[in-house]
Amino acid sequence: MADEYSLRKEITKGFIQQNAVFVLALGLCPTLAVTTGLKNAVAMGIAVIAVMVCSNFIISLFRRFIPEQVRIPCFIVIIASFVTMVDILFKAYLPPEINAALGIFIPLIVVNCAILNRAEAFAYNKTLGRSVLDGLGIGLGFTISISLLAAIREALGSGTLWDYPWVPSSFPLEYVSASVMIQAPGAFLALGLLMGLFNRFLKNESS
Amino acid sequence: MTLTTVLTISFSAVFVSNFVLARFLGLCPFIGVTKKMENALGMGAAVTFVMFLASFVTYLLYGLILKEGALWIDADLELVLRTPMYILVIATLVQLVEMFLRARVPALYDALGIYLPLITTNCAIMGVALLNTTDAPVEIRSVAETGFGQGLIVASWHGISAGIGFTLAMILMSGIRERLDAADVPAPFKGMPIAFICAGLMSLAFFGFTGML
Numbered sequence: 001m002a003d004e005y006s007l008r009k010e011i012t013k014g015f016i017q018q019n020a021v022f023v024l025a026l027g028l029c030p031t032l033a034v035t036t037g038l039k040n041a042v043a044m045g046i047a048v049i050a051v052m053v054c055s056n057f058i059i060s061l062f063r064r065f066i067p068e069q070v071r072i073p074c075f076i077v078i079i080a081s082f083v084t085m086v087d088i089l090f091k092a093y094l095p096p097e098i099n100a101a102l103g104i105f106i107p108l109i110v111v112n113c114a115i116l117n118r119a120e121a122f123a124y125n126k127t128l129g130r131s132v133l134d135g136l137g138i139g140l141g142f143t144i145s146i147s148l149l150a151a152i153r154e155a156l157g158s159g160t161l162w163d164y165p166w167v168p169s170s171f172p173l174e175y176v177s178a179s180v181m182i183q184a185p186g187a188f189l190a191l192g193l194l195m196g197l198f199n200r201f202l203k204n205e206s207s
Numbered sequence: 208m209t210l211t212t213v214l215t216i217s218f219s220a221v222f223v224s225n226f227v228l229a230r231f232l233g234l235c236p237f238i239g240v241t242k243k244m245e246n247a248l249g250m251g252a253a254v255t256f257v258m259f260l261a262s263f264v265t266y267l268l269y270g271l272i273l274k275e276g277a278l279w280i281d282a283d284l285e286l287v288l289r290t291p292m293y294i295l296v297i298a299t300l301v302q303l304v305e306m307f308l309r310a311r312v313p314a315l316y317d318a319l320g321i322y323l324p325l326i327t328t329n330c331a332i333m334g335v336a337l338l339n340t341t342d343a344p345v346e347i348r349s350v351a352e353t354g355f356g357q358g359l360i361v362a363s364w365h366g367i368s369a370g371i372g373f374t375l376a377m378i379l380m381s382g383i384r385e386r387l388d389a390a391d392v393p394a395p396f397k398g399m400p401i402a403f404i405c406a407g408l409m410s411l412a413f414f415g416f417t418g419m420l
Contacts, residue, residue, distance in 0.1 A: 025238065025399055029330045033231040072327075073298060080291035088286060104337045107290045111330045113235055184229045185411040192396075192403030200395035 010133040014141030020114040021145035021191075022198040027114035030105045031146050032187040038162050040101045041150030043094060045143025047106060049136065051082045052115050056123040056135035063124050075119040076110065083110045114142060153190055157181030208350055208357055213364060215346055215420060220368035222416040224344075226331050227376040228409055233331030237380060238402055240322070247381035248374070250322045255370025257304060257326050258335050261297050262366025263359065265336040268292065270355050273340070285341050293336045301327045335369045379409060 020026050027048070034044045058078050059066070066074045087106050091099060109115065118138055123131040155161055159177040167175040180186045226232045233254070240250045271277055273284045273292070305323045308316040326332060338344065339362040343351060347365060351358035383405050392401050 026235075028234040028238070029231050032234065073295075076294055076298060076327075077291060080294050084287060084290045087290065091286065104334060104342045107293075107337060108232075108330045108333055110290050110294050111328045111333050113328055116328060180411070183414065184231070185407045185414055187231065188403050188407030188410050192400045192407060195403060196393075196396040196400035199400065 007130070007133060010130055011137035011140070014134075014137035014139070015144065016141075016202050018138065018141070019145060019198075020138055020142040021149075022195050022202075024114070024117070026117055027112045027142060028191075029108065030112065031149065032184075032191060033105050034102055035146055035150035035153050035187060035190075036101065036157070036182045037154045038147060038150045040098055041146045042143070043090070043098050044102060044105065045139070045146055047086045047090065047102075047109060048112065048115070048142055049139030050086055051079060051109055052118060052135040052139040053132055054082045054135075055079045055115060056118055056131040057128065059119050059123040060126060060128045060131035066124070071124060072116075072120070075116060075124075079115055079119070080110045083107060114138065149187075149190055149194060152194070153181045153186055157183075157186060208353070208361065212346065212350060212361075216361065216365055217368040217371075219344075219346065219420060220365055221372035221375060222413060223420055225372045225376055225413050226334065226369050227373055228406065228413045230334065232334040233329050233373055236322075236325065236329060237377060237406070238399060240325075241377055241381040241384055241402075244378065244381045244385060246322075247377040249318055250325075251370070251374025251377045253322045254326060254329060254331065254373055255367065257297075257301060258332055258366040258370040258373075259363060260300055260304070260366075261332050261336055262339050262362045264296055264300060265293055266339055266359050266362035268296065269340040270358065289337070289341055293333055297332050297336070298327045331369070331373055335366050338369075339365055376409070380406065383409075 014020065016023075018024060021028070021031050030044055030048075034040045055075070055078050059075060083106070086109070090102070090106060118135060122134050126134070151161060155166055156178050157180070159165055159167060159175045165175075178186075181190065220226070224230055227234065227237050236250050236254070241247045269289075273288060275283075275285065278284070301323060305316075308323075339347065347361055350361040380402070384402060387401060387405070396404075
């Protein structure tokens with residue numbers, strides 16, 4: 001099935017056709033939890049890309065040695081190791097406010113079904129190169145989706161983008177932020193509306 | 208530990224910081240298994256049970272191994288070992304529960320059977336383990352500091368409460384979705400998008416509990 005894809009398609013299929021958030025609805029917990037600001041979403045996206053590429057690489061490399069009956073525990077241990085590395089690196093190099101915003105959702109990448117899905121559905125029975133490209137593509141698609149969601153929520157909820165106000169200060173009217181958008185209800189509403197728009201405008205041309 | 212603390216922890220886990228609607232944990236079953244009321248109830252019961260067990264076991268391991276100064280090893284075990292340790296404990300626990308139920312309580316196994324394997328990758332379980340130990344909110348941390356036994360009790364109680372909150376959200380959502388089937392929804396919004404918008408409105412309602420604590 002996947003053999004008909006060119007290598008370039010292996011990356012781009014994750015953007016729309018097999019978009020992790022809007023089409024497959026995987027990895028929803030971090031999607032909603034960390035999209036209160038664009039910075040947090042990009043940091044989360046980088047973490048997911050790193051874990052996905054590395055775990056796809058290792059799983060694909062060892063796919064002939066992992067017995068089928070215990071493959072899921074093996075995947076989980078491999079993913080958990082990379083999540084721990086990302087966790088430690090983030091704690092060391094990212095500013096504390098981003099770490100506070102990401103909170104328990106960095107260790108929770110280990111139960112992100114988007115990553116386990118790629119391990120099970122792709123890396124376990126595909127070649128090394130393709131698995132790495134697939135992890136990169138699906139990870140990038142995930143990052144783009146959550147960044148879009150975060151940009152909308154941050155712009156409406158705090159009136160800023162990447163922490164800079166998007167309404168110029170010379171503008172005569174002050175922007176009054178709808179703070180519900182950066183609270184829990186706004187996350188569900190924004191994702192529901194974006195998913196509907198995605199179905200309306202993008203899904204048909206890909207299938 | 209007073210009765211007020213116990214009630215505060217429960218009320219907080221069920222209403223104020225509901226695991227699904229405020230903390231965004233366990234969204235996959237919340238969207239995936241709420242098309243029918245009885246399935247939602249089965250999943251809720253299974254998750255509550257595993258949450259209680261996982262809270263108990265992970266707190267025990269945290270106190271005996273991971274916590275700073277628990278072992279004579281000069282390393283930050285909390286940061287290095289928590290992720291692999293918790294996920295392995297939860298995966299093993301789910302497997303054991305499945306085997307036990309199949310052998311001893313076949314009726315319950317038939318009712319919960321298909322949901323049990325899904326629970327391993329339910330982030331609400333791992334979430335409750337983390338929120339009991341390394342990332343505990345103030346009300347849990349303050350009790351846990353008074354002693355290991357107290358901490359163990361409060362962690363287990365928090366696990367049960369979080370499970371009840373999860374079950375409540377599942378039941379409410381399945382009730383709404385059973386009615387949505389008959390509703391006239393624009394085609395692109397059928398299924399998941401409208402479910403998320405409903406969840407948003409539910410979350411807004413639960414948001415009203417914030418001022419109560």
